C-alpha cells in the first residue's frame with residue numbers, strides 16, 4: 001500500500017473526478033471513496049483532506065459521510081467481511097454461517113478478529129439472493145455459503 | 159418466446175461489445191439517432207412501456223414531461239441502486255449484458271436532448287462497476303456515445319433508490335428524499351429537468367426502437383406490455399432470474415421456471431415484488447404478474463422479485479427481519495417512519511423470542527396504522543403494509559407465537 005497522504009499533501013486525483021459533475025460539491029461521494037482508498041479509512045484527517053480538496057465545509061463532508069453505511073465503518077481489519085442476513089439469505093441459513101464465524105475466528109458483527117485480519121459487518125441484501133447465503137469479502141462476492149464453505153473461502157485471505 | 163433483455167447470457171462473452179453488435183446491438187440507436195427526438199418519445203409512448211423500478215409509471219409520459227420543460231441542461235439518470243431485498247435482476251443486466259443498458263441510455267439522451275447521463279450504481283456491486291465501465295469505454299471507442307456518461311457509486315443506503323433521495327446523493331448530500339412536487343422531470347439534478355429510469359426500463363428501449371412499438375405491444379399483457387425480469391429466491395429448486403412476458407402467473411414462475419418448492423415441500427407464503435411488497439398466501443398464486451393484476455390481488459409487482467417460503471418457515475421471523483431492514487434503512491427525516499419502524503421491529507422481536515404479550519398484535523396494527531399515509535416518502539408506507547399484511551394473512555401464526563418460541567411450533 002502507498003504511504004498515507006500527510007496533512008500537507010492534498011488528496012490526489014480529484015481534478016479528473018470533479019470534471020464529471022456540474023459542481024464540485026457533487027464530487028463528494030467519489031472523493032470519499034478516493035480518500036478511503038488513499039488513507040486506508042475515513043479518518044478525521046481524511047475527511048479534512050476531502051473538505052479542503054473540494055472547498056467544502058468540514059461539517060458538510062461529515063454530514064454526508066455519516067449518512068452512508070460504507071463511509072461509516074471506522075477502521076477495519078485487513079479484510080472487511082460483509083454477510084447478508086436479509087430474508088432470502090436468512091431462510092437459507094445465514095444464521096449458522098454467523099455462528100461459525102464466531103466459533104472459528106471469534107468474530108461478531110461490528111467486531112475485528114484479534115489478529116486484525118477480518119472485520120465483520122452484517123449487511124442488507126447484496127443482490128445474490130438466488131445463491132444465498134451470500135457475502136462480500138472486500139470487493140469479492142462469495143455465495144452458497146455453509147459453515148464449512150465460509151472458512152474455506154476466508155482462509156484464502158491473508 | 160423472444161428474450162431481448164437477457165436472451166444472450168448463456169454466451170459467456172455476451173458482455174463484449176463485438177458479441178452485442180453481432181446480435182444486432184446498437185442498430186436501434188442508429189435508427190433512433192436518425193429520427194427526430196419527438197418521434198422517439200412518440201414511439202416510446204405508443205409502446206406502453208412502464209417503468210420497471212417499482213411504480214410502473216408510463217415511461218413515454220415521464221419523458222414527455224421532461225421534454226416539454228423549457229429549461230436546459232436536461233439529464234438522464236439510470237437508477238442502478240437495486241437495493242430492494244430479493245432483487246438481483248438489474249445486476250444481471252449490468253454484469254452480463256451491459257450494452258443493452260448503455261444503448262438504452264443513449265436513446266434516452268437523444269430523445270430528451272439531454273446534456274449527459276449518470277448511472278447511479280449501488281456501492282455493493284463492484285463486479286457490475288467493472289463490467290459497466292469497460293462497456294462504456296468500449297462504446298466510446300466505437301463512437302456510439304456522443305455525450306458524457308458517468309458511473310456514480312452509491313455507498314450503502316437503500317433510500318437512495320428513491321428518485322429524489324438519489325438526486326440528493328448524486329449532488330453529494332445525505333440521501334434524504336425531497337418534497338414532491340416539483341418532480342424531477344421539472345426540477346431534478348441541480349434543478350435541471352431530469353429523467354430517472356430503472357436499469358431494466360432503459361434496457362427495453364433497444365428492442366422497442368428496433369422492432370417498433372407495435373411488435374412490443376404484442377408481448378405481455380395489454381396494460382403492461384413487454385417482458386419482465388423475475389428474480390426468484392427462497393425455497394425453490396432452481397432460483398435465478400427469469401425473463402418472461404408480463405402477466406405470467408406467479409404459479410408458472412414458481413412451479414415451472416423455478417422448478418417448484420424445494421424438496422417437494424408445500425408452499426406457505428410468497429412475496430411477489432421484493433420485501434416491500436405485501437406477502438401473499440398460497441391461494442393467491444394464480445395472480446398474473448403485472449402492475450395492474452398484482453394490485454388486484456392485494457400486493458404490488460414492485461421489482462418483480464419473487465421470494466418463496468416453504469411450509470415450516472417461521473413467518474414471524476421473516477416479518478421481524480423485514481422490519482429490521484426498514485428500521486435500518488429509514489433515513490430519519492420523518493417521525494412516523496423513523497420511530498414506527500423501530501417500534502414494529504421491537505414488538506416482532508419479542509414475539510419471535512417467545513416474549514410476546516397479550517395485545518401485541520393489536521398494538522402492531524395500531525402503530526402500523528399510524529405510519530401508513532403519514533410518511534414523507536413511500537418507505538414508511540411500505541414498512542407498515544408489510545407488517546399489516548403478514549398479520550392479515552397469517553394472524554393465527556402470530557397469535558400462537560405469543561408466549562412461545564419457534565421450536566415449540568415446529569417452524570424454523
Ligand SMILES: Cc1cc2nc3c(=O)[nH]c(=O)nc-3n(C[C@H](O)[C@H](O)[C@H](O)COP(=O)(O)O)c2cc1C
Nearest residue numbers: 209210211237239240241319320321355356359536
Ligand atoms: C424506498 C424506495 C426505494 C427505491 N429503490 C429503487 C431502486 O433500487 N431502483 C429503482 O430503479 N427504483 C427504485 N425506486 C423507485 C424510484 O423512486 C423511481 O420511481 C424509479 O427509479 C423510476 O424509474 P422507472 O420509471 O423506470 O421505474 C425506489 C423507490 C422507493 C420509494
Ligand code: FES
Nearest residue numbers: 084089125128129
Ligand atoms: S437476501 Fe441476501 S443477497 Fe439478497
